[in-house]
Amino acid sequence: MKPPIRIGIIGLGGYAGAHHNSVVQLEAQGHARLVCTCDPQAEAFAAQQESYEFARRGVKVFADYRPMLEAHGHELDMLVVPTPISLHAEMHRAGVERGIAVYLEKPPTLDYRELERMIATDRTAKKTTLVGFNFIIEKARLALKQRIISGEFGPLRETRLNAQWPRPYSYFARNNWAGRLLAPDGGVVLDSCFGNAMAHFVHNLLFWAGDSTLMSWGQPETARAELYRAHAIEGADTFFVESRTTSGVVMRFALTHACEGASLQTETVVCEKASIHYIVGQHAEIRWNDGRVEPVALEPFNALHENHLDYYRYLRGETSRPATTLVDSRPFVVLNNLAYVSSGEITPFPAGLVKSITHPHDAQNYLAVDGLPDALADFLAHGRWPGSALGWRTGSPAALVTPADLPRFIPTLEALAAR
Template sequence: MREAPQPPCSPPRPGRPRRTPRNGRCRPGCGVRDRSEGPRRRSTGGSPEAPIPYRDLVRDERRPTKLEGNEKVAALKGTHLVLGSLSATVPKIRPVRATIRRNALPLRLVWSLQLKGVAIVGLGGYAAQHHAAFERLEAAGLCQVVATCDPVLDSARVPTYRSLDEMLGRHANELDVVTLPVPVPLHAPMHRQVVDMGLACYLEKPPTLWWPEYEAMMAVESRAVRPTQVGFNFIGDPFRQGIKARIDAGEFGKLKDASLLAVWPRDDKYYARASWAGRKTLSGKPVLDNPLGNAMAHHVQNLLFLSGANEIVEVRARLLRAHPIESFDTAFVSAQLPSGVELRFAATHADSGAHFERETLTFENAKVVFTAWNRAEIHRDGNVEHLVSEIPNHGAMLEHNLAAYLDGIAPTPLSACGPFVSLIDLAFLSSGGVQPIAPSRITQRDGKVSVDGLFDDLNAFAEDGIWPAAPGPSVTPEALFTLQPDRLLADWT
């Protein structure tokens, strides 16, 4: 039997790569390489050179280059995803960014093919983790860290400036992304500066804890060139995204309720580390620092994400403090979704024992329990399915999310943070004020405090909705429009 003739490959067209048949091979003598062959440096003669990874080509080549193969792969280290097969003609690869014909590829793919110019605001604290992650991403050829700024510290790797203004003034035309691992009170003004310079912004969590400020940030965001990503890192983990997909597919039935139980001990040094720590206001401006909004914010957002909470319709809360601070360190909060599902948040920093957290979602046909940020159990029909994230630690998680943002992906854009911010403010409003825990229940040791019987109270509330004492009245989102900064200390003491 004669073989069916293979279709010829398409002739080359200006600005477009040569196409091959679906099986990836052309007829003998055609001269077009197999799909499995990677891009090669153009040779002037002799035997062909070995294929090179696309990331190496981006990092090393600084001249007009045509990528001829179909496997144009930007391989990320470790747990990162790999860009699939792309076909594109990339004109000049510049030291910082590449320019690609506007109609050559979809916008996100165009963005992903560019070598990103990155600036990091800050050097100390959590900013050091950003520098470490970007150093690895830079070694993989996915970005170039152009500059940083810090009022005190200096970087040994890149130019350092004393302010964001100065850094943007010197390097804005070399940048694509600016990351803001800075104190929460600086988020809104720095986000505005970055967006107004036409740059993409990666903003650490929480974006803000004050609803009027969030609305102002969203007004700024409306003119952003790309959605701002907020650093709720766990949301971007494929492990958690996979569970979310199963929930949305209806595998477990309808959601009945969900809860967070979190005990994260914090000592006096934690509240002394920054002028805004444990405060409700700073220099007359709202801060509202608290466990749910800051240290445990990842887990609060996890629960909102997994439960599909696009809106909070009602909140009741009881907020307490054992540490000598303005804000609360212990919370009992109930939030109702439009579907009638109740979310319960039970959290404290007032403990001297071990770190503990548990996210629980109860469905009609199963119970999903996150026993840690990277581990989950699915209880169904007497069986337990154990799931573990492939991302090994928090540093790798941050690197994964930063790499995704460089690739044009924002798992938790600023626009998705409305329920989170409203939850915090409505809890303050419902509580009627932060109540001190009775001194007779408090034990102090080594700068830490613990409260007699508190874990049992928190667990009873998270599991069964049993309040330790009467909560404040129910409040709805309409109350957010009555927020006034000058009433924070007077009404919420």
């Protein structure tokens, strides 16, 4: 077996814990070795440090990533950055400047201007940064994408995402940036279902829409969006977004946290001869226009484990590129920013439609909007906007925007945050 990839992980809590769990397994298999980690509250994670057997494994623990890199940067092959989004750019730069490959959790940033600076930084990197959108390397997904671009299903027409994840009140109080548009210092936050919680699936849909090569993403040419909220937050908890790509593919995204019941996320790809229905980790099938239904086997997929291994292969020179690069992330960041510019407002749902529910499984309180599941489905199937069709939107109609409108992004956010 080849020498293990030597790793540093920034963080012990939150999603960093998932990376630690994966690296423990990968280390036991001989693929990796954790050299160091850090957390500003490292002492609060004493139990985790013991369960990860840091002492036995020789893992050094620091309170800050900068002294960690000063002490051990020369030893590292890879730096994992699963921190709050606002810290990604500075930590990415620190890794690149020390010649360390960076595994950057999704999303890389939610500010198109910062993304371009990060892309410029990455051009100087010894190894291209991986952005951890988890599902691109699923074997079934890649095989279906290859069949799409080969023309087997006829020209690609549409992609659709229906994603509904209930979230309790406590979700929006989990930290000081949850549900926010801007930080107190004016930095872009944009925490939302579209930009953060369900960003994987938004990125997946853009991947389906990339019809030039296997590793391509749809490039938004136009966008229109209506943004809503049921919760008392600064940002939006529900997104209706439509975009047309430069190659003419229509993409529709319907996402919400203002719902009840089981979570769902369904990706649909509509081609001239067939439609693909893909539910991550559950089920996939091809529905041919002639009535045939072709099941697609989905193998067990440990996303974090497999993404680590895939990046290790790239770092060892066994593959030519990471699964998702910062450049590949550009369509996602641009579309997210254009959604705010287009909507121009975040509309509260009519009060009479919003109901509070206490779920017996966790005794937590949730908000759900009557009629919202039907509105999401109607939008995806027919492109009917709830603002006009249901009278939900109080202001002017959402504008059709293009990437040329991105300079309006920050003024739009500032106006929204001031309301």
